[in-house]
Ligand SMILES: O=P(O)(O)O[C@H]1O[C@H](CO)[C@@H](O)[C@H]1O
């Protein structure tokens with residue numbers, strides 16, 4: 341029986357979204373703009389990387405062709421060396437949010453059919469009764485922030501005041517989130533998590549997708565750094581995800597990275613975590629060897645988004661893509677006959693774009709595995725086609741709007 345490895349490169353969009361105007365994102369193109377910047381020499385950073393964007397493994401799977409099909413523009417990075425060996429295409433997000441839960445839930449077959457609640461880009465941003473309840477129930481002296489912000493910028497701005505006053509830093513973005521940043525030592529990590537649980541309950545009636553704990557360390561003299569102890573408290577996804585169906589059928593499920601958080605830990609099986617893309621890859625490989633026949637491994641590689649997209653760091657993003665690409669042969673070596681690997685993304689986060697938020701884009705979809713015939717899979721009208729394909733490959737029941745691109749004749 342096949343095993344499926346579904347891997348989300350968080351925020352690695354490929355431009356071209358027809359509805360980008362509604363988001364102020366016309367022309368945003370995460371992969372294309374990184375590749376173009378690298379081609380111009382604007383992706384160079386001493387000691388990190390230089391020159392054109394080199395993604396030999398994914399380019400041979402069809403990444404450049406997928407990007408061209410998505411945007412109608414030539415792929416501004418080296419073409420595939422050798423014949424295309426993957427199934428390639430791109431996905432159109434139908435859920436209205438350009439956030440992580442919307443993207444992931446749609447990928448696994450359950451697009452978001454309701455509108456998330458959002459906090460306005462005003463100051464204060466949070467409704468007075470929400471703040472009052474958080475302060476009262478959390479036993480707080482007050483809160484700081486109360487606005488849209490980049491998470492690294494706001495701890496630079498308010499970290500010292502937070503340490504002095506004991507008031508947590510609450511902020512949001514264009515996504516449906518309440519983020520709470522606090523010092524791991526002076527405020528306390530468990531206390532921050534407890535506060536986020538209170539925030540989660542208070543945000544439920546507002547349909548806020550996630551309450552996110554953003555612990556950090558450091559001091560006013562040394563500067564502040566976020567730690568790997570981020571924790572997301574999410575609304576559970578709609579019923580019927582591919583994870584639900586796999587677990588219901590008694591299949592082994594392994595979640596790597598932040599998948600558990602994104603699905604409120606429902607049907608996420610054994611959760612494997614590590615800090616940073618490369619450590620996550622290290623942690624994923626033994627799971628690839630171990631996964632039972634008929635099993636599903638679902639991984640999210642978050643650094644692309646958190647460390648480079650939101651930080652608008654082109655060389656960093658390019659280096660992260662190259663480092664990820666260079667590890668893919670290690671994954672391929674561990675595949676067995678019938679296995680299917682799908683690489684895709686949940687939304688864009690163009691590091692050349694204004695601001696620090698996600699960007700509305702199509703997402704690349706690449707599939708490969710022993711016995712999987714290379715072919716174009718075209719434009720997929722919903723990311724749920726990925727989940728439908730996973731269901732076909734694993735022999736699980738169909739659910740929701742997705743259509744599988746794998747038929748038996750394309751597998752062998
Ligand atoms: O700037 P940071 O804190 O990384 O925030 C980002 O992370 C949030 C959740 O992924 C997004 O909504 C975005 O605003």
Ligand SMILES: [Mn+2]
Pocket residue numbers: 350351439440443645686687
């Ligand atoms: Mn994401």
Ligand SMILES: [Mn+2]
Pocket residue numbers: 440645646650698
């Ligand atoms: Mn993000």
